[in-house]
Every structure is written in C-alpha cells, then in structure tokens.
Amino acid sequence: MTELGDRLSPDKVKLGVCCTLWWNDDFPAIDADISFGQAVSEMALAGFQGCSIGHKYPSDAAELKAALELRGLRVSEPWTSTYFTVGRMRQKTIEAFEQTLRHVKALGGTELVVAEFGASSHLLPVDVFANRPVFTDAQWDDLTSGLEELGKIANSAGMKLSYHHHMGTGVMTRADVDRLLASTDPELVHLLLDTAHIAFAGDDPLDLARAHADRIGHVHLKSIRPEVVRRVRGEGLSFQEGVELGVFTVPGDGAIDFRPILEVLADADYQGWLVVEAEQDPNKAVPLEYAKKARAHLADLLGW
Template sequence: MLDKNKVSLGIAPIGWTNDDMPDLGKENTFEQCISEMALAGFKGCEVGSKYPKDAEVLKRALDLRGIQVCNQWFSSFLLTKPYEEVEKEFIAQLEFLKTLGAKVIGASEQSYSTQGKLDQPIFVDKYVMNDDEWVKLTDGLNRLGKVAKEHGMTLTYHHHMGTVVQTEEEIDRFMDMVDPELVYLLFDSGHLSFAGIDPEPILRKYVKRVKHVHLKDIRKAKVEEARKNNWSFLKGVREGVFTVPGDGDVNFAPLFKVLEESGYEGWVVVEAEQDPAKANPFEYAKKARAYIAEKTGL
C-alpha cells in the first residue's frame, strides 16, 4: 500500500488528445478531458496542447474540478541550441508551472530524437552521444536544475524511447554524471518496458533520486510487432503499444512495493497514449483508477 499522505495520483491528458499526432482525439475538448479526469477520481494532471496558455484561466478551470497540475513536459535542445536560448524557454515554463502550483518540471532532450519521425523505425539507428555530448548534456541539465531549484521547483529527467537517454547503459551513465542535488529522474515503466528493460531493477537502483513517476503499461505483442515490422514510435502508439496500468503486460506489483518500501513522496501519474477512437479515454481512466486503488490503496 502507498501512503495517501505522501503519494498523489494523477493522469496525463495524452490519452484524450495526442500532442504529436493532433488527429488522435481531435474531437475531445479540454473541458471534456479534465472533467473526465475528475469523474474518474484523479486529483492531478499534466499539461496538454489543448490546455489554455493563460495560467490563471487554466487554474480556474482545474480548481472547479478539484484537479492540480503536477508536471509538464519540457523539450530541451541542449545539444543543438545555445544554452541561453534553452534556459529562457525553461524559465518561462517554470514560471507558468509555479503559477499553477506545480513543484516538478519534466525535461527530455529532443536533439536528434526519433520519437516524432513517422518514417523512422523506433528500434533502428537511435542517436548515440559521444563523450563531449554527454558532458554538454549533463552540464546543461545541471545548470537548468540549479535554475529550477532557485525557483522552488524540481527538475526531473524523462528517459524516453527514441532519444539520447533510452537504454539501461545510457540511464546509468546519465545518473552518474548529473548532480544528484539538482537533477532527478522521472521514472517511466512503459518506456523502459518498450525498450526491453526490466523496470524493477532500475527503480530499485534509483528510487531515492526519483521525484516523479509515470505509470505506463505496454502490450508485449504490439511491441514485438513494432520490432518485426519496423514501426515508428508514433505508429506504435496508433497501433496500441501503450495502455493503462493493469491492462497490459507490465508487472506493477514489484514497482509499487519498491515505492512503498522507499517511502516515495510525490506524484504517480497514469500516462497511456492510445488512439481514443479505439480506447475510450474515460473508460480507460476509470480502469486505471480502479486497478491502482486495488493494488496501492490510493
């Protein structure tokens, strides 16, 4: 069981509307999305492309439904843009999130990322950084982490399929090189599983440095199709590689146990990008909520 006084449960809007493929869920409005989140029993959410850009307008809509923003994706380009340009965008997002009461910002390096390329197989030709790029990335993130700390926020890093930090070796090297007081891990069960990595040992190794958790499930049969047929990441999303916890093949019991034993404090967030026409987001949100309540007591 997880401690309700320490752990909060949220859900990401990507099940309703896909920011990378706007045709998925184009019929679903912002108001429908957050209302269904609340009806399904979630208290927190991340930020999607249909959310109002005015923080006060957004906060008012969320407050009406008892929903709290807990995190927002930040695309960093530390390898391919001047640091000052990245920092300016980062600070703007920090200030937006602070207005909404969030404590965490989730960065992912998007230089050379293949996750958004429709014609790029996700298991082929992923970019691999050289030693100088490793230093440039981790030094840049340490600087951003310091900026976040000065704003009363926490920088977490999202390892992700198709990016420069995807494999177990890359995660280990990353965690070894960043400052543990400035850069934390955003742990994602689905991306590890998609990459063929057992998520439990990773969580057990780094749980004390995890400040945000994505609960994402996978369908192993679809992952194998993706590998066999050279699907892109987004093709995999369309075909149902991901699903909500309890509906796929990830074993969440040991993950919940590690979080419990470590005394984890923070948000755990259901994130499962699918085609809403095939997987009704409200139905799947309720399914995830019931499963997590049963397994964790949240």
Template sequence: MFDPEKVLVGITPTGWTNDDYPSLGDDISFGQCVTEMALAGFAGCSVGHKFPKDPDVLERELSQRGLRVSEPWSSTFFTVNDMHERTVESFRDSMAFIKRMGGTSVVVAELGHAVHQQPVPPIANKPVFDKAQWAALTAGLNHLGRIAAEADMRLCYHHHIGTGVMTRPEVDRLMTETDPDTVHLLLDTGHLYWAGDDPLDMARTYASRIRHVHLKDIRKDVMVRCNATNRTFIESVIEGVFTVPGDGCIQFKPIFQALADAGYEGWLMVEAEQDPAKANPLDYARMARKYIRETAGV
C-alpha cells in the same frame, strides 16, 4: 503502501488528445478531457495543447473539477549547437508556469536528434551521443538543476523512446554524470520496458533519485509485432503498444513497493498514449484508477 497525503495520482491528456500527433483525439474538447479525468477519480493532470494558455483560466477550469496541474514538459536541446540559451529560457518559462500553478517539478527530456516524431522506427534509429554531446547534456542538466533548486523546484529527467537517453545504460550514465542533489529521475515504466530494460530493477536502483513517475503499461504482443515490422513511434501508438497500468504485461505492485519502501513522495501519473477511437478514454482512465487504488493503496 503509500501515504495518500504525500502521494497523488494524476493522468496526462494523452489518452484523449496528443500534443505530438494532434489528429489523435482531434474531436475531443478540453472540457470533455478534464471532466472525464475528474469523473475517473484523479487528483491532477499535465497540460496539453487544447488547455487554456491563461493560467487564471486554467486554474479556474481545473479547480472546478477538483484537479491541479502535476507538471509541465520542457524539452532540452543541449546536444544541438547554439541551443543552450533557448533551452534555459524555455526551462525558466516552464518553471514559472508550474510554480504559478502550485507545483514543484519540471519534466525534461533531451530531444536533440530525437526520432520519435520522425517517420522511422524509433529504436533502430535513435541517436547515440558522442563524448562531447554527453558532456554538453550533463553540464546543461546540472545547470538547470541548480536553477530549479535555487527556486525550491525540482528537475526530473524523462528517459524516452527514440531519444539519446532511452536504454538503462544511458540512464545509468546520465545518473552518474549529473548531480544527485539537483538532477532527479522520472521513472517511465512503459518507455523503459519497450527499450528492453526492467522498470522494477531501475526503481530499486534509483529509488532515492526518483521524484516523478509516469505509469504506462505495454501490450507485449503489439510491441513485438511493431518492432518486427519497423513501425514508427506513432504507428506503434495507434496500434496499441501502450495501455494503462493493469492492462498489459508490466507487474506494477513490486514497483510501487520499491518506491514506497524508499519513502517516495510526489505524483504517480498515468500516461498511456492511445488512439481514443479504439480505446475509450474514460473507460481506460477508470480502469487505471481502480488498479492503482487496489495495488498502491492510493
């Protein structure tokens, strides 16, 4: 299905440790995390708060395990007053880091007014941007996209639960109001499904703009229960709303096929925030790698 020379399979540290909620997996070391990633058969990873900050040390530790860095995360705050310059500066730092590590993509998400880190139900309380905020966001993303393109890099926008770009109509608006040549899309299957939309349809619609993929599955019964009982984002994660591909309700093979048909090149990243005390990270990493190999051919 995919060309293994052009499509790489990686995993994020969120099954082992969690940047947003450091108490999850607090007892798991950086060494255990990256060693188990390698044991499970992945080619790369994103970075987490326990990873070495020195790029030389990080590169050495990862290369010893046959891993490389897939992407950095760079939060944007274009919908917050007086945050434009700080957002641009942070993006430039992230771009310099991933370029140093041999990568090409920077993952961004607008976290202005986001609630997924707050003690509230994330869907009911998500921000709804007004016209001025949308204008600030899309203009800011176009600016970052040009900065990235001029450095032969790519900006990939991550729609996310609890943020102002969460639902399919919001993604559609973002895609319509940004430059298709410089603002690319990160498809996150789990976030879109939880938002009530169809990841397969979005994959087909935006296949030409998708340049990065986060693969997370959904335990539908947990999602329904958490929504009905007004759980927060972190409470939902702890209860197991997310899992690895092949362990939930999302059908990934047609999504892979839609991307392959469009000539997708880049990373397929397993990203399943779970409580490692309940879901053994190595077991789930191996489960995910086996499923992707069988369904995507890489």
C-alpha cells in the same frame, strides 16, 4: 487501505493522469475532438487529483488554474523538451525552461519534467530503434551540464527537476539512464521513472526502479502490449505507428506488474506524484473507460 497503501498514503503521494489518454501532444492528428473541458472533467470523474498540461489547455495561467480548481485538480507536471546536444540551442533551451517554470509556478505546481530531444527519432516516420541518436562523449557532457544548470534554476525557484527517459531519444535504455544519473548531481537532477518507455526499450522497469530508487522524483505509470513491441521491432516501425497500434496502455491492462514497482517506491519512502499515462488513440481506446480502469487498479493495490 492495504499495507502498501499505508506506506504510499494520500499524505505522501498524489495520483495524477496525463492528458495523452484524451489526445496526443506529439502527434496532434491522433485526436477524437475531445475538448479541454471534457478531458479535465473526465479526469476528475475518474478519481484523479491532478494532471499534466497539454496543447489544448488554456495558455492563461489564471484561466487554467480556475478550470482545474473547479474540478478539484492540480497540475502534476509540465513538459519541456531540451536540445542541449544539438548546435546553438543551449540558451534557447534554458529560456524555454524558464518560461515553463514561470507558468507552472503561477499554477501552483512544483514539478518540472524534461527530456532531451536533440536528434530524436520519435517524431519521425522512421524505425524508432534503428534511428535513435547515440550521443558522443561531448554531447553527453553538454547534456549533463545543461541539465544541472536547469536543476539549479529549478531549485532556486523551489521546484524539482526530473528527467524523462524516452523512446527514440539518446536517453532511452537502462544503460543510458545509468550514465545520465552517474553524471549528474542527485540534488539537481532527479529521475522520472516511466515504466512503459523503459520496457518498450527492452529493459526491466522493476530493475530500474530498484537500481535508482533514491533518485526517483516523479513517476509515470503505464503499461505495454508486448505483441506490439515485437511488431515495432520486427517491422522497423516508427514511434507513431507503435502508438497507433496500441503499444501503450494503462495500469490494470497490458504486461507490467505494478505491485512490486510500487513496493520499491514505498521501501524508498517515495513522496510525490504517481501519474497514470497511456499514449493511445482515443478513437480506439475510450479515454474515460481507460482512466477509470487505471484508477480502479491503483485502488486495488493501494486500498484508496
């Protein structure tokens, strides 16, 4: 175990992996016909302790929990999209969140991840930068008050809510993240640090981690390929086109140096999930190969 691994030890952090290495939940056509069973078996084989929930997973909590436990896995997070910034969606958003909470609680999970997708450009075949929403002050108020309401619901259930800044959305850049965190109660709304989404947006993930280390409640570790980022910007490509071109990759590949980011987390006594992610086309990037590459890179940094 390294000095860094002593401070981010197995009793403090858990290593997970997102199923987006095996298929894409935003764009189901990006698929290599890999089954749920194969995917979770490969997650365990690569050496991970947990995983996110994807669209190929069994919907029955007991069935899913049994399948994960068989492989020594736990649920690292579910995903719930919020729609607080568009009309007549507040109550529907809260109800969807509560349904997700009940499901993940039945699975023994404690983490909840959300992102505001009101008017998002990331699912559309349009320039992801030029067409992402810019919220009005009223929309920001609707978003932050809504997130705090979800945070209260999560806390009352013994769960933790973390907000995921995301390409193509109204909370995409460092300035957006700063505003969201300044406008929400730190006891209710934590930050999901996604190293690649903030880098894709044009900001520095290390600077973001340093600035908000005390708010980080969940971490997605993924890297970027800068030449693809430049192409997406220069050619006005969509988020899907960027994914298909390989804009994202795993730690141990791409341009992001993860050691200083993990040092910041260690200095802040971070405790929680470190989740490897890379939305890649599994027909081009063999999922098990990239999962093992990422796990080996983390083992080199942490010593475990």
